[in-house]
Amino acid sequence: MSTVTTRPSTPASPGAPHVPERLGPLVTMRHGLQLTWRSVLKIKANPEEVLGLMLQPVMFVTLFVFVFGQAMMGDWQTYRDFLMPGIIAQSVIFATMGTGFTLSQDVEKGIFDRFRSLPIARSAPLIGAILGDLVRYAITVVMVLLVGLAIGFRPEGGVVGVVSAAGLILLFAFALCWMSAFVGMLARTPMAVQSFAMILLFPLTFGSSAFVSPDDMPGWLAPIAANNPVTHVVDAMRALMLDGDAGGPVAWTLVWAVIITAIFFPLAVWAYRRRT
Amino acid sequence: MTDAIRAEGLVKEFKGKRALDGIDLTARTGAVLGVLGPNGSGKTTTVRILSTLLRPDAGHAIVGGFDVLREPHEVRRQIGLTGQYAAVDAELTGTQNLVLIARLLGFDRTQARARSGELLERFGLADAGGRPAKTYSGGMRRRLDLAASLVGRPGLLYLDEPTTGLDPHSRNGLWEVVRGLVNDGVTVLLTTQYLEEADHLADDIMVLDHGRVITQGTPEELKNRAGDQVLELRTVDGGQLSLAAKIVEAVTSAPVNSDGLVASVPVEDSAVLPEVVRRLDEQGVAVSELSLRKPSLDEVFLALTGHTAQATTSDDEGARG
Numbered sequence: 001m002s003t004v005t006t007r008p009s010t011p012a013s014p015g016a017p018h019v020p021e022r023l024g025p026l027v028t029m030r031h032g033l034q035l036t037w038r039s040v041l042k043i044k045a046n047p048e049e050v051l052g053l054m055l056q057p058v059m060f061v062t063l064f065v066f067v068f069g070q071a072m073m074g075d076w077q078t079y080r081d082f083l084m085p086g087i088i089a090q091s092v093i094f095a096t097m098g099t100g101f102t103l104s105q106d107v108e109k110g111i112f113d114r115f116r117s118l119p120i121a122r123s124a125p126l127i128g129a130i131l132g133d134l135v136r137y138a139i140t141v142v143m144v145l146l147v148g149l150a151i152g153f154r155p156e157g158g159v160v161g162v163v164s165a166a167g168l169i170l171l172f173a174f175a176l177c178w179m180s181a182f183v184g185m186l187a188r189t190p191m192a193v194q195s196f197a198m199i200l201l202f203p204l205t206f207g208s209s210a211f212v213s214p215d216d217m218p219g220w221l222a223p224i225a226a227n228n229p230v231t232h233v234v235d236a237m238r239a240l241m242l243d244g245d246a247g248g249p250v251a252w253t254l255v256w257a258v259i260i261t262a263i264f265f266p267l268a269v270w271a272y273r274r275r276t
Numbered sequence: 277m278t279d280a281i282r283a284e285g286l287v288k289e290f291k292g293k294r295a296l297d298g299i300d301l302t303a304r305t306g307a308v309l310g311v312l313g314p315n316g317s318g319k320t321t322t323v324r325i326l327s328t329l330l331r332p333d334a335g336h337a338i339v340g341g342f343d344v345l346r347e348p349h350e351v352r353r354q355i356g357l358t359g360q361y362a363a364v365d366a367e368l369t370g371t372q373n374l375v376l377i378a379r380l381l382g383f384d385r386t387q388a389r390a391r392s393g394e395l396l397e398r399f400g401l402a403d404a405g406g407r408p409a410k411t412y413s414g415g416m417r418r419r420l421d422l423a424a425s426l427v428g429r430p431g432l433l434y435l436d437e438p439t440t441g442l443d444p445h446s447r448n449g450l451w452e453v454v455r456g457l458v459n460d461g462v463t464v465l466l467t468t469q470y471l472e473e474a475d476h477l478a479d480d481i482m483v484l485d486h487g488r489v490i491t492q493g494t495p496e497e498l499k500n501r502a503g504d505q506v507l508e509l510r511t512v513d514g515g516q517l518s519l520a521a522k523i524v525e526a527v528t529s530a531p532v533n534s535d536g537l538v539a540s541v542p543v544e545d546s547a548v549l550p551e552v553v554r555r556l557d558e559q560g561v562a563v564s565e566l567s568l569r570k571p572s573l574d575e576v577f578l579a580l581t582g583h584t585a586q587a588t589t590s591d592d593e594g595a596r597g
Contacts, residue, residue: 023349034379038365045367045408110363114424117327117357119349120380 032127039132086210097197100184178264185271285335310478356425415446
């Protein structure tokens, strides 16, 4: 047995000559996109999950509009128009919990160990997971809209208004993703992620203008709901879709998206690197 | 010859519990190093440090000529890792799993498909390449996992308990694959709790217990180190076994271990054999089997650690925290 350790003069991987010696932002992006492809493949490979993504909005829209509609606003059509932007936001925000859940699953199954033992950018698996999830959220948005259209929702904001509203909620979801990823990295099991996210997301969405105007809430709750970031998003979407004055709430939404990302992107990356 | 791995004084604590308590380790290039120990002995923690997944609290390691702490990216370019769990995407097909890794490693689309096909063929998964991995048997999943760790043709392969939970047939299949890789010149670090596995595959064995190296050497050396040979005997009439045990004990003056069917005792000098036979004959004990053999690694482990390899104190899960 020798005592000298020498550096190999040739790389040990002759079959993979393209493994870069350094990992610049371009390489990171390439790895991130390749792992996005993985996330998309997984969505495609899971028809049951896609079915769930599609049926849940059908159920929510139908129940809310027809069960609560008349009681809330006198007739269900009026409530339908009020509800649609809110329920799109709620569906997408709930779906962000999936990010933390799948990340936690990847850790649990040892798949992240595999990625982390490869000579690829450290943040690529996180980027891949989150970009892949944006595809999932886009499916959710389209599904809720289709259900709405089927029961007579005809947004006055037209295509431009609807597409802008969809873009805005996706942007907000992208920010929330990092929070979900952070929770996913801290929690020990995927189930823990799920229960923690529920506790967080229920008050966040229901305590907003998504289903009921904050003006109709009790005195102590109204100001909280009015300043809830989800209220800003929903108000912005409502204004865009129903052709109202969207300026203020859109600006607030962008500010919140930046704040949430600024806090949780570094935290998520930190927790991800720390997670062993 | 150079060493593929050279680690000194590795220490790692998890929440105050010492998982590794100063481990030195050397793996010769082109050889199989077997790291043997029960659950919780620090095997997985060692592998995770050497594959850059975990930073040691103290100590250092050079893998493939690079420092795991200062040059982790370079280390990752040299290694393949197959962990305790088959780390493949269950929803993706075998081909998709391998193509993904190949693309990440910089193969273009055509090269990636070619490499994937080559590996599926080699591991007997060619027919299953188009099926999602969740439809695979346990043995097939492990083989796919192993294939995934070999996409980049690493010179050094970590196999962390590769056969835990496999049936004997799948286990033998995996052993064949590992032997094939060694013939190709791949250095292998194998952890296992099966003494038989280390005995079959490893050129050098290192025994871990409670985060320390208990002993190391070739399988042959380890067996010799437990020193003695073992005398084993069965009697035609099981009722005579205790009488036979007393006789043997009188000759060898060592405690005889009897399980009701076989009596065994370590002996220092094979010259006791004729004496044992003579006395058994005098007492009229009919012997059905009498043999002298080297101790098994199980017996070696028992002799070195004071407990058997199966005794579980805690498990390696802490290493994943």
